[in-house]
Amino acid sequence: MNPVNPMDAKHSGPAAGPPRGPSRPEFWRSPLRGPWLTAVFGIVLLFGITVVFVTGLLSYAAYEPDLAAVNDQTPGKGWLGFYLFSWPTSPYWLYRVTQGVHVTLGVVLVPVLLAKLWSVIPKLFAWPPVRSAAQAAERISLLLLVGGAGFEFATGILNTQLHYIFPGSFYTLHFYGAWVFIGAFAVHVALRLGRAVRALRAGPRQPDPDSEEAAGLVSPRPAAPTISRRGALGMVGLGSLALLAVTAGQSVGGWFRRTALLAPHGQEPGSGPNGFQINKTAASVGIRPSDIGPAWRLTVRGGGRQIDLTHAQLLALPQHEALLPIACVEGWSTADQHWSGVRLADLAALVGLGTHPPQVLVQSVQRGGSFSSVVLSAGQVRDARSLLAVRVNGALLSPDHGHPARVIVPGAPGVHNTKWVTRLTFGEPV
Amino acid sequence: MKPPTAGAAPPGFRHRYGASPLHLLLLLASFALACYAGLRLLEGDTLGVAVWFVGAALLHDLVLLPLYAVTDLAVQKLLGPRAGQGTRVPRAGVNHVRVPAFVSGVLLLVYWPLVLGQVGHYTISTGLPADVFLGRWLLITACLFAASGAVLAVRQWNAGRTARDHPSARASAARDDHPKE
Numbered sequence: 001m002n003p004v005n006p007m008d009a010k011h012s013g014p015a016a017g018p019p020r021g022p023s024r025p026e027f028w029r030s031p032l033r034g035p036w037l038t039a040v041f042g043i044v045l046l047f048g049i050t051v052v053f054v055t056g057l058l059s060y061a062a063y064e065p066d067l068a069a070v071n072d073q074t075p076g077k078g079w080l081g082f083y084l085f086s087w088p089t090s091p092y093w094l095y096r097v098t099q100g101v102h103v104t105l106g107v108v109l110v111p112v113l114l115a116k117l118w119s120v121i122p123k124l125f126a127w128p129p130v131r132s133a134a135q136a137a138e139r140i141s142l143l144l145l146v147g148g149a150g151f152e153f154a155t156g157i158l159n160t161q162l163h164y165i166f167p168g169s170f171y172t173l174h175f176y177g178a179w180v181f182i183g184a185f186a187v188h189v190a191l192r193l194g195r196a197v198r199a200l201r202a203g204p205r206q207p208d209p210d211s212e213e214a215a216g217l218v219s220p221r222p223a224a225p226t227i228s229r230r231g232a233l234g235m236v237g238l239g240s241l242a243l244l245a246v247t248a249g250q251s252v253g254g255w256f257r258r259t260a261l262l263a264p265h266g267q268e269p270g271s272g273p274n275g276f277q278i279n280k281t282a283a284s285v286g287i288r289p290s291d292i293g294p295a296w297r298l299t300v301r302g303g304g305r306q307i308d309l310t311h312a313q314l315l316a317l318p319q320h321e322a323l324l325p326i327a328c329v330e331g332w333s334t335a336d337q338h339w340s341g342v343r344l345a346d347l348a349a350l351v352g353l354g355t356h357p358p359q360v361l362v363q364s365v366q367r368g369g370s371f372s373s374v375v376l377s378a379g380q381v382r383d384a385r386s387l388l389a390v391r392v393n394g395a396l397l398s399p400d401h402g403h404p405a406r407v408i409v410p411g412a413p414g415v416h417n418t419k420w421v422t423r424l425t426f427g428e429p430v
Numbered sequence: 431m432k433p434p435t436a437g438a439a440p441p442g443f444r445h446r447y448g449a450s451p452l453h454l455l456l457l458l459a460s461f462a463l464a465c466y467a468g469l470r471l472l473e474g475d476t477l478g479v480a481v482w483f484v485g486a487a488l489l490h491d492l493v494l495l496p497l498y499a500v501t502d503l504a505v506q507k508l509l510g511p512r513a514g515q516g517t518r519v520p521r522a523g524v525n526h527v528r529v530p531a532f533v534s535g536v537l538l539l540v541y542w543p544l545v546l547g548q549v550g551h552y553t554i555s556t557g558l559p560a561d562v563f564l565g566r567w568l569l570i571t572a573c574l575f576a577a578s579g580a581v582l583a584v585r586q587w588n589a590g591r592t593a594r595d596h597p598s599a600r601a602s603a604a605r606d607d608h609p610k611e
Binding site: 140161263270279281 | 446448453454456457459460461463466468470474478479481483484486487491494528529532533536537539540541543544545555557558563566570574
């Protein structure tokens with residue numbers, strides 16, 4: 001091939017141009033591809049991904065990683081935790097909404113992401129591959145953008161289906177992956193938003209393929225259209241709508257749960273007081289009947305004191321009630337359940353820490369594994385709705401819902417509502 | 431937003447680099463952040479994470495797109511006009527296959543682990559039956575194609591009626607729908 005001045009490549013004849021195949025603009029024949037269509041998908045993703053990123057950051061904060069080492073899945077986070085704040089208990093449905101939006105919106109954006117990638121495919125093969133240092137740097141950034149998006153969507157979607165085939169802990173991968181992605185995303189928005197807005201203002205009319213506004217997206221040899229651009233947008237929208245329809249019900253709950261036909265928590269596990277969604281059954285985390293039988297004790301420690309309670313003694317303490325949902329990081333949640341049990345603040349008072357109850361380390365009889373213990377903040381302990389629940393909807397807890405006793409805290413992620421609790425240690429760790 | 435202008439930068443910078451200094455600064459800032467998070471991301475199974483990340487970047491462009499583009503062309507060929515037919519009139523009929531196939535495809539793309547029964551511990555974890563998803567996806571797919579077929583039938587019926595009532599409109603009706611060949 002003749003060496004060509006990169007600046008002239010666009011205007012040179014076919015002999016000096018790109019090799020046969022996808023690098024030639026005329027290889028791509030869809031009459032739909034153009035700046036307007038790409039801009040529509042881009043703007044939808046700009047808003048959608050921003051919401052998904054922010055709700056993701058909120059979920060990370062809800063785990064209270066700064067409170068204690070046992071809460072922190074990413075101890076090496078460094079400055080990436082700069083925004084962390086103490087997760088509130090009001091409104092009690094906060095995590096249910098933020099995480100439901102995070103997961104459902106992420107799933108719904110999949111067709112839009114695919115359509116966006118489809119619409120810009122000629123650029124992947126643009127010839128010459130590297131025209132300048134600036135363009136080379138931008139292509140590396142695009143690798144981070146597209147790889148980061150695919151990585152985040154894939155790990156997130158697989159995790160909601162409990163399909164843990166990704167190479168490491170979900171929390172680590174999804175959190176650090178998000179930060180790799182978001183820098184490239186911000187740069188892409190900064191460099192392309194102007195062009196996208198201009199393309200939207202110009203409307204769907206296709207510009208000349210060689211013009212600057214065509215941005216290399218418009219085919220110089222378009223095939224006869226088989227679908228209108230509006231039809232293509234409709235098809236993508238229908239894909240998103242279908243995903244919304246088979247997913248959202250697991251977060252909305254109630255009657256709508258049955259519409260979540262393909263979502264992991266679209267079915268009811270049973271009926272009766274304990275017939276609501278289960279994150280991990282007793283059997284799946286190795287709880288033996290003897291662990292939660294007559295020999296079970298609740299140990300409450302703090303302020304240099306310790307008391308042990310049997311199940312009967314726990315039931316004899318003043319019981320309080322709270323209407324609270326279970327809301328999982330996987331996006332699903334339950335309607336408000338009617339819990340009753342002993343206030344965490346009252347249990348702190350048993351060891352003399354009643355006036356200003358401190359944070360508490362909650363430990364389960366569950367053997368090992370993530371989230372078998374957690375530290376709840378003082379703010380969470382002091383909320384009158386924070387209970388060590390023994391009953392739900394009028395019945396004793398079932399083994400799968402944490403019998404003999406489980407934590408329920410307003411607004412907290414599901415895994416912080418520790419089940420099969422055997423020890424509460426109030427105060428700072430020694 | 432206009433592409434950042436060179437401003438006070440020496441005129442040679444844009445020529446050598448190919449864009450404004452602001453472009454370079456933006457990219458460098460994002461690369462620094464990507465390195466900061468990326469080093470943490472790559473701790474542990476470095477190779478596995480790298481393969482997943484690069485694979486995620488290429489999956490659509492080099493695997494999915496060729497697959498669905500070739501399938502789409504094949505369907506167009508199958509439903510399109512016979513070779514040698516005079517006018518290359520596009521066939522709206524292809525969209526009655528394309529749209530339900532696309533919707534069914536994205537449902538499978540998102541929910542394949544459950545649909546294809548890949549999550550062995552699903553039932554022991556959640557207490558929910560795992561064998562419902564394949565059947566549900568197949569029935570949804572059946573409904574999508576059936577609904578698309580119903581729309582096509584109504585369109586053809588309408589087009590046929592229009593053509594009978596207004597013979598001059600026959601040409602435009604034929605363009606809208608897949609003709610009987």
